[in-house]
Amino acid sequence: MEPMPAHKKYPPELKERAVRMLLEWREARGRGDGGVIEVAGQLGVHPDTVRSPSTYYAAKVRPPCRRALRDQELKPEITRVFANNRHVYGPRKVWRALNREGIAISRCRTERLMRQLGLRGRSRARKRRTTIPSDTGHRARATSSTGTSRPPRLTSSGWPTSPTCRRGRGSPTRRS
Numbered sequence: 001m002e003p004m005p006a007h008k009k010y011p012p013e014l015k016e017r018a019v020r021m022l023l024e025w026r027e028a029r030g031r032g033d034g035g036v037i038e039v040a041g042q043l044g045v046h047p048d049t050v051r052s053p054s055t056y057y058a059a060k061v062r063p064p065c066r067r068a069l070r071d072q073e074l075k076p077e078i079t080r081v082f083a084n085n086r087h088v089y090g091p092r093k094v095w096r097a098l099n100r101e102g103i104a105i106s107r108c109r110t111e112r113l114m115r116q117l118g119l120r121g122r123s124r125a126r127k128r129r130t131t132i133p134s135d136t137g138h139r140a141r142a143t144s145s146t147g148t149s150r151p152p153r154l155t156s157s158g159w160p161t162s163p164t165c166r167r168g169r170g171s172p173t174r175r176s
Contacts, residue, residue: 010045018043075113077103082119090121 018039025035040047064072081097082089089097095110114120 014043014045018045071109071113074103074105074109075117078110078113078119079117082114082121087119088122093121 021039021042022035025039029035036047077098078094081094081101085093085097091111091114092107094114095105095107098105098110
């Protein structure tokens with residue numbers, strides 16, 4: 001079986017299984033090195049996935065970075081400001097409100113955290129109006145404002161005539 005390319009991202013379960021198999025292989029043979037290519041071939045993954053179990057477990061137990069800790073502090077503040085303003089504020093207004101309150105935060109961080117929290121401000125743009133097709137499958141006929149199926153009468157110049165006007169006599173305001 002041909003190993004997969006190294007740049008492909010593997011699921012964490014597969015990586016964990018590969019590291020576990022490598023540690024078992026090394027214990028069975030009483031050696032602290034080797035077995036990488038053999039285990040990678042069994043799983044059909046690239047050897048770099050299995051290469052360093054110590055760094056994998058080190059990253060797994062490592063404490064969160066400063067950015068992650070600060071994000072956890074800021075998320076409730078962003079949610080509070082968003083909720084206090086009727087769920088209308090977008091990232092820019094939330095950012096400005098937080099800075100007014102003395103909470104130092106950048107706008108791009110506010111945008112990122114609002115995306116993570118699933119918060120979106122209201123848009124002022126008009127809603128798109130679309131026609132909804134009927135289930136009957138036929139189209140309604142064009143009718144005049146009086147409800148008849150006849151189109152309104154037009155003069156020779158294209159203007160509609162008054163229903164009180166007699167045919168061929170011109171406009172109703174002009175008397176002859």
